[in-house]
Amino acid sequence: xxxxxxxxxxxxxxxxxxxxxxxxxxxxxxxxxxxxxxxxxxxxxxxxxxxxxxxxxxxxxxxxxxxxxxxxxxxxxxxxxxxxxxxxxxxxxxxxxxxxxxxxxxxxxxxxxxxxxxxxxxxxxxxxxxxxxxxxxxxxxxxxxxxxxxxxxxxxxxxxxxxxxxxxxxxxxxxxxxxxxxxxxxxxxxxxxxxxxxxxxxxxxxxxxxxxxxxxxxxxxxxxxxxxxxxxxxxxxxxxxxxxxxxxxxxxxxxxxxxxxxxxxxxxxxxxxxxxxxxxx
Amino acid sequence: xxxxxxxxxxxxxxxxxxxxxxxxxxxxxxxxxxxxxxxxxxxxxxxxxxxxxxxxxxxxxxxxxxxxxxxxxxxxxxxxxxxxxxxxxxxxxxxxxxxxxxxxxxxxxxxxxxxxxxxxxxxxxxxxxxxxxxxxxxxxxxxxxxxxxxxxxxxxxxxxxxxxxxxxxxxxxxxxxxxxxxxxxxxxxxxxxxxxxxxxxxxxxxxxxxxxxxxxxxxxxxxxxxxxxxxxxxxxxxxxxxxxxxxxxxxxxxxxxxxxxxxxxxxxxxxxxxxxxxxxxxxx
Numbered sequence: 357x358x359x360x361x362x363x364x365x366x367x368x369x370x371x372x373x374x375x376x377x378x379x380x381x382x383x384x385x386x387x388x389x390x391x392x393x394x395x396x397x398x399x400x401x402x403x404x405x406x407x408x409x410x411x412x413x414x415x416x417x418x419x420x421x422x423x424x425x426x427x428x429x430x431x432x433x434x435x436x437x438x439x440x441x442x443x444x445x446x447x448x449x450x451x452x453x454x455x456x457x458x459x460x461x462x463x464x465x466x467x468x469x470x471x472x473x474x475x476x477x478x479x480x481x482x483x484x485x486x487x488x489x490x491x492x493x494x495x496x497x498x499x500x501x502x503x504x505x506x507x508x509x510x511x512x513x514x515x516x517x518x519x520x521x522x523x524x525x526x527x528x529x530x531x532x533x534x535x536x537x538x539x540x541x542x543x544x545x546x547x548x549x550x551x552x553x554x555x556x557x558x559x560x561x562x563x564x565x566x567x568x569x570x571x572x573x574x575x576x577x578x579x580x581x582x583x584x585x586x587x588x589x590x591x592x593x594x595x596x597x598x599x600x601x602x603x604x605x606x607x608x609x610x611x612x613x614x615x616x617x618x619x620x621x622x623x624x625x626x627x628x629x630x631x632x633x634x635x636x637x
Numbered sequence: 638x639x640x641x642x643x644x645x646x647x648x649x650x651x652x653x654x655x656x657x658x659x660x661x662x663x664x665x666x667x668x669x670x671x672x673x674x675x676x677x678x679x680x681x682x683x684x685x686x687x688x689x690x691x692x693x694x695x696x697x698x699x700x701x702x703x704x705x706x707x708x709x710x711x712x713x714x715x716x717x718x719x720x721x722x723x724x725x726x727x728x729x730x731x732x733x734x735x736x737x738x739x740x741x742x743x744x745x746x747x748x749x750x751x752x753x754x755x756x757x758x759x760x761x762x763x764x765x766x767x768x769x770x771x772x773x774x775x776x777x778x779x780x781x782x783x784x785x786x787x788x789x790x791x792x793x794x795x796x797x798x799x800x801x802x803x804x805x806x807x808x809x810x811x812x813x814x815x816x817x818x819x820x821x822x823x824x825x826x827x828x829x830x831x832x833x834x835x836x837x838x839x840x841x842x843x844x845x846x847x848x849x850x851x852x853x854x855x856x857x858x859x860x861x862x863x864x865x866x867x868x869x870x871x872x873x874x875x876x877x878x879x880x881x882x883x884x885x886x887x888x889x890x891x892x893x894x895x896x897x898x899x900x901x902x903x904x905x906x907x908x909x910x911x912x913x914x915x916x917x918x919x920x921x
Contacts, residue, residue, distance in 0.1 A: 401783065401813045503678075530729075530810050532678040532840050534880035559813050562882075599815040604843055604907055605885030611911045615918045624888045631893065634918070 363427065364388035365520060365553060366412055366442070371421035373411055381407040383577045384421070389521070389555070394547050396564040396585070397557045399574035399598045405557045408574065409523045412555075414438035426520065436469050443514035447526040447557075449498075449506040458484070458501075458509055459494040465517040483516040486550070487542065504535045508542075515546075521553035522546065528560045536560070540567050562603045565589070565622040573598045586620035639709030641802055641834050642666035642689065647703035649684060649693060658684040660858045662703070666836070668801065671828050673845045673866070674838045676855035677880050682838045685855065686804045689836070690724040691715065707802065722751065725800035729807035731791035732780070740782070740790050741775040747798045765793040769823050785816020792823060802834045803827075809841060817844060824848060843884045846870075847906045854879055870903050886910030893917075 366389040373382040382404050389395065389412075397405045410416045411423055414430035415438075423430040426441050446452040455461035462483055466476040484493070487508040493501075498509055507527070514522060524543065528536035540556075540563060547554045558564060564571060564585060571588040573581040573595065581594035589595065589602035590610065601607065609621035609630075616634050621627050644664040650657040659681040666672055676682055687693040691712040694701050705712050707723050715723070728734065737743040744765060748758045766772045769789040774782055779790055788808055795803060805824075809817040821844040827833060828848055839845045846852075852869040854862035856879040862872055870876070870887050882888065886904050890913065893899035899917065904910040 400815055401785075530807075532676075532880065533882055534677055537880075561814075562885075599813075601814060603885055604910075605889060607907055608886050608889065608910050608914065611907075612914050612918075615915065617914075624885060624892055627889050628892045628896065631898065632896065635898065 365391050365426060367424040368411070369422050369424075371411065371418045371423055373407060373416055374419045381577055382411065385579055387572065387579065387582070389553060391520070391553060392547075392551065393553050393555075393570060394544075394568055395553075395555045395570045395572060396568035397555060397572050397574065398559070398561075398564065398600050399580075400600070403574040403598065404577040405574050406525060407577075409444060409525060409555070409557055412521070412523060413442035413444045415444070439465065439469065439517050439519065441519050442521045442523065443517060443519035445507075445510050445514050445522065445524045445527075447529060449503070449510035452510050452513070453498040453506060456497060457494065458489060458496050458498060461498055461509055462513045462516050465513055469517065479516045479518070480512075483512040486515055486546070487512040504531065504538065507539060511542075519552075521555065523555040523557065525557045526559070527556055528558065528563055536563060543567070559600070561589075561600065565603045565606065573600065575599075586622055589622070590619045638668075639706070640665045641668040641708055642836075643704075643706040643709070644688075645704050645706075647688070647705055648701070649688060650700045652698040652700075654699070657858055658699075659688070659855075662860050664853070664860065664863065666834060668834050669832045670834055670850045671824075671848050672834075672836045673842075673849035673852045674836060674855065675840065675842070675845075675852065675881055676861075680855040680879075681858045682855055683806055686726050686806045686836075686838060688712070689802065689804055690726045691720045692726075718750075721747075721800065722798060723800055724802045724804060725795035725798050726804045726806060727788075727791050727795050727808055729810045731787040734791055734794070735779045735787075738778055739775065740771060740777055740779055743779055743790055744771075744775075744794050744797050747794055751798060761797050761799070765797045768796065768826060769793040770819075783816070785812050785819060788812060788816065788820055789823065792820065796827075800833075802836065804836045804838070806838045807840065808837065809839070809844070817841065821845075821848070842882075846884055846887070854881065866905055867903050870905075 368385050368387040371385045374380045399405050411418060414433060414435060417431045428437060453461055455464060459480060462480045463476050466479045489508060489512060498506055527539050543554050544567060546552045568585050571585045572579055573588055575598045580597050581588045581591045589606050605624050605627055606621055609617045609627055610619040613619045617630050644662050647659060647662040648657050649659045674682055688705050712720060735743055737746055744762055745758055748761060769792060771789055771793055774786060809820050824835060825848055837845055846866060849866045852866050853860060861879060862869060862875050870883050873891050886907055890899055890903050904913045
């Protein structure tokens with residue numbers, strides 16, 4: 357690498373993807389994801405979010421164009437190499453969990469990439485500790501855990517492979533607000549303290565406003581908008597094509613922009629501060 | 638006329654559970670009202686739905702105290718098959734209730750079981766497919782349509798039975814924003830055009846709040862709050878304790894209240910919030 361600029365961790369260039377039956381799911385995607393990013397992938401069902409996620413971790417290979425992860429072309433890289441770099445947590449942890457106890461579930465990945473037994477043990481213990489599971493939980497059958505706990509086991513089983521980037525598909529669907537915040541705060545810590553790239557695939561715009569620094573909005577298999585969260589929320593024409601609405605507080609600020617409010621507002625506190633400042637003038 | 642729902646000193650504990658799923662519930666709902674029920678997972682919301690349509694105590698083992706009456710009659714006293722005509726429940730996972738090979742058969746199935754005449758079935762089918770905009774999908778197998786369409790089929794199938802009370806248990810939790818909005822559009826039309834009592838259990842408040850006449854908060858198996866929608870959201874401390882966050886517009890004006898910058902009614906819709914903010918700014 358001779359560039360003075362460090363290369364993006366994930367680089368997608370002119371990538372298209374068609375399913376085996378010929379249906380084109382993604383068209384001419386260009387995307388660069390750097391180390392340290394926290395990204396939300398948004399859009400309607402069927403817009404291509406999940407397909408794109410599976411192209412990023414090499415589960416699907418591009419029909420044309422390329423996906424380069426950590427310098428490796430996903431078409432010529434083994435799945436063993438890929439799972440160490442990009443992890444994908446399914447929307448429904450039950451689609452992913454299949455072992456009879458928590459330990460075996462988390463150990464499955466490291467064993468599968470043929471790490472030595474002591475390394476497997478170390479990885480499982482570390483991953484379990486990061487998600488807040490203790491040795492008391494190791495023998496539990498995942499089936500008897502709560503949904504929130506099952507999701508943690510699912511995330512731990514991905515963490516044990518130590519991927520640099522973690523994609524979580526709809527982390528908050530079916531969760532109540534305290535559970536959603538717990539999962540998101542946990543992903544935030546992985547991002548801040550462990551330096552992971554976090555990519556969430558979600559319909560939950562208040563969650564996007566609160567956690568994601570960058571939003572990639574998809575529609576009809578294309579990237580319709582890509583930029584800092586507040587700017588994408590303010591890009592009304594692009595957002596209209598995705599049928600996604602910003603959080604109500606952002607919509608309120610946008611519709612009160614003529615009164616001096618900032619249309620890129622993301623939180624209630626920001627809008628209150630703006631109100632008080634305008635009031636004092 | 639007795640209220641459509643009357644729950645008195647009601648406690649339900651599932652067999653083998655250490656604590657009751659619902660405790661000391663007292664709740665009266667007048668016919669034709671639109672009620673939102675919120676609360677954390679595990680607070681008893683689904684148990685409340687099951688208690689209204691007789692699944693509890695009929696299909697579950699447990700210990701019941703107090704009474705649950707629908708239109709003045711205790712749920713246990715209805716003859717088999719009568720209660721589903723009074724109370725219909727739509728669940729968050731519509732596939733769990735599908736049995737037929739086409740959407741049309743799915744919608745007709747319940748009505749046939751009620752023993753309705755063919756002209757009556759035709760008329761109701763016409764009405765529900767129009768209301769839920771399912772006409773183009775009638776010939777399709779229910780497993781081939783999208784999640785949002787499935788949820789509208791589930792809703793239509795229950796509506797076709799014309800129950801006086803409709804209970805929707807997290808009807809949009811698995812849907813994307815546009816499908817979610819279309820389900821709430823159906824509920825808004827139902828509220829305008831029918832005299833049904835509608836009870837919606839939801840986490841997603843932005844769509845629910847503009848429709849709800851009244852809101853109920855369940856927390857730790859008890860009814861922590863029950864009030865008209867605007868008065869309900871004034872009690873932010875109780876809501877926050879239960880992990881409930883009001884929609885942004887309400888939260889903003891509540892915060893202004895705390896700063897002594899606002900004293901009127903909380904706006905329940907985005908339009909109302911914009912109008913109120915414009916009003917505040919023009920007074921200066």
